[in-house]
Amino acid sequence: MDERGGWAELRARRMGEPGARETYQAARLAFELGRSVRELRQRRGWSQEELARAAGMTQSAVARFEAGGTVPTLPVLERLAEALDADLDMRVIPRPAA
Amino acid sequence: MDERGGWAELRARRMGEPGARETYQAARLAFELGRSVRELRQRRGWSQEELARAAGMTQSAVARFEAGGTVPTLPVLERLAEALDADLDMRVIPRPAA
DNA sequence: ACCGAATATAGCGTCAACGCTATGACGTGG
DNA sequence: CCACGTCATAGCGTTGACGCTATATTCGGT
Numbered sequence: 001m002d003e004r005g006g007w008a009e010l011r012a013r014r015m016g017e018p019g020a021r022e023t024y025q026a027a028r029l030a031f032e033l034g035r036s037v038r039e040l041r042q043r044r045g046w047s048q049e050e051l052a053r054a055a056g057m058t059q060s061a062v063a064r065f066e067a068g069g070t071v072p073t074l075p076v077l078e079r080l081a082e083a084l085d086a087d088l089d090m091r092v093i094p095r096p097a098a
Numbered sequence: 099m100d101e102r103g104g105w106a107e108l109r110a111r112r113m114g115e116p117g118a119r120e121t122y123q124a125a126r127l128a129f130e131l132g133r134s135v136r137e138l139r140q141r142r143g144w145s146q147e148e149l150a151r152a153a154g155m156t157q158s159a160v161a162r163f164e165a166g167g168t169v170p171t172l173p174v175l176e177r178l179a180e181a182l183d184a185d186l187d188m189r190v191i192p193r194p195a196a
Numbered sequence: 197a198c199c200g201a202a203t204a205t206a207g208c209g210t211c212a213a214c215g216c217t218a219t220g221a222c223g224t225g226g
Numbered sequence: 227c228c229a230c231g232t233c234a235t236a237g238c239g240t241t242g243a244c245g246c247t248a249t250a251t252t253c254g255g256t
Contacts, residue, residue: 075124
């Protein structure tokens, strides 16, 4: 029954929980951010540990983040972006009033 | 000596602390996000309390956020954006390799 | 000056992200 | 098969965002 535990499981459960639509969105965002960071890292040929060092954290933290295990905070995102020579762009964009 | 305390003070101190450049950036981001949210809210003619209700929180929470008193988390940002009929856009943009 | 609405602060309990160390799982080259 | 590098998990203490209630401050209107 897919009882492997771990972050993937955790994430999946969060996304599935009803009534947590916003949390769902946040988890989704976290996941996508994780993916793009991983991509940038690999493009540089860096190991998680190298990135971790550059961003001032440990390999496990990077792994957790890339896997979408937790919803990251802005400071962490900022540090990762910085380490990857990237900019963290965030904005609240009003939807076109129908 | 401007010893009024409060979030503005807190924020200013954070931005000023040396060695915390990432935290500085995060605080800056938080501040700007707060401003844009406030703008959207006012454009709608909403009070903090109205927005708070729509976003599932209290007036004080909205005030704290708009003032940049704390670095907000993704779920909170998501809920605020949702309440304001807006989308939260985030991406890690690699700087053009010089 | 008074009143009521809107906003800013304060103080506090709770909970999840963060950061760490250690270890497991996986793969590859010797 | 074994050593090694990389990534995934686990467990745990610390810290700060979050959410609340209550109160202070500000401001416009009468």
